[in-house]
Amino acid sequence: MGRGEYLIKNLKRHWMLLLMLLPALIYVIVFSYIPMTGIVMAFKKYQYNGGIYFSPWNGLSNFKALFISGKLLQVTRNTLLYNVAFIFFGVVFEMGSAILLNEIINKLFKKTVQSLMFLPYFISWVVAGAIIYNVFNYERGVFNNIVTSFGGTPFDIYNTPGAWPFVLIFLKLWKQTGYGSVVYLAAITGMDQEMFEAASIDGASAWQKIKYLTIPSLRPTMMILVLLGIGNIFRGDFGLFYQTVKSSALLQPMTDVIDTYVFRLLIDNGNVGVSAAAGLYQSVLCFITIMVCNKLVKKANPDYALY
DSSP, X not given: OOHHHHHHHHHHHTHHXXXXXXXXXXXXXXXXXXXXXXXXXXXXXXXXXXXXXXXXXXXXXXHHHHHHTSOHHHHHHHHHHHHHHHHHHHHHHHHHHHHHXXXXXXXXXXXXXXXXXXXXXXXXXXXXXXXXXXXXXXXXXXXXXXXXXTTOOOOOGGGOGGGHHHHHHHHHXXXXXXXXXXXXXXXXXXXXXXXXXXXXXXXXXXXXXXXXXIHHHXXXXXXXXXXXXXXXXTOXXXXXXXXXXXXXXXXXXXXXXXXXXXXXXXXXXXXHHHHHXXXXXXXXXXXXXXHHHHHHHHHHOGGGSOO
């Protein structure tokens, strides 16, 4: 039987399953693949009367303008360093929270703690930004009111760029830890419980079981999540960096990332071509990074690779 006949036979046999897959396939094509043709804007001088596909070409002029702006390396560095911190501390806090939750015996207390940890995930960055502003506002903030009531000096966080990396990392962890711990908790639940029972019979303590059984068993899950995070290591969380910092020029050297930079290029300058070039630059960096990392992981241990 030839390949064509084999394919037709399988299509006839599984036509109902393929039909169920069709809506998802259409969604991916319409919202993921068709918009990819818009990358031509990075090589065009965009004109509203010509649109995306009929504006005149201008070669690499948009990329030249992007690189001579003087901010591209700065925002690339910020994006990379922030995401490295988010990935590292995210793994530590998410895995640690899942392990601690698994050790809780009281089911009611366990569900209550997990719900409280999960709650920040549903709070938008707009609300989170408002909370930060009302807590750290120089004149009326809760934090400065407490400090001044004890005779201290108010702290103006919105005029202190060096404090924002700590604030942004804290906010990211506060929002994602509960959600991320669910994946690790599911992995722990799926582990073979007989090895834990055998370890208990041999006299292993709770810490020894965590160190020698739980953590090593979570390594494949951790590696997959880290690789997925590395795939977006040059993409900043726009809501986090824009809604909490707003458009403060003083804080930009420490808080500006590629996403907010592209947004300002488009909104403030209306330069569609340079914005598209910055977006393509970001996507290429992400693609190269995930390919290289996956290759290294595959060489070290093929079981941990994404593909």
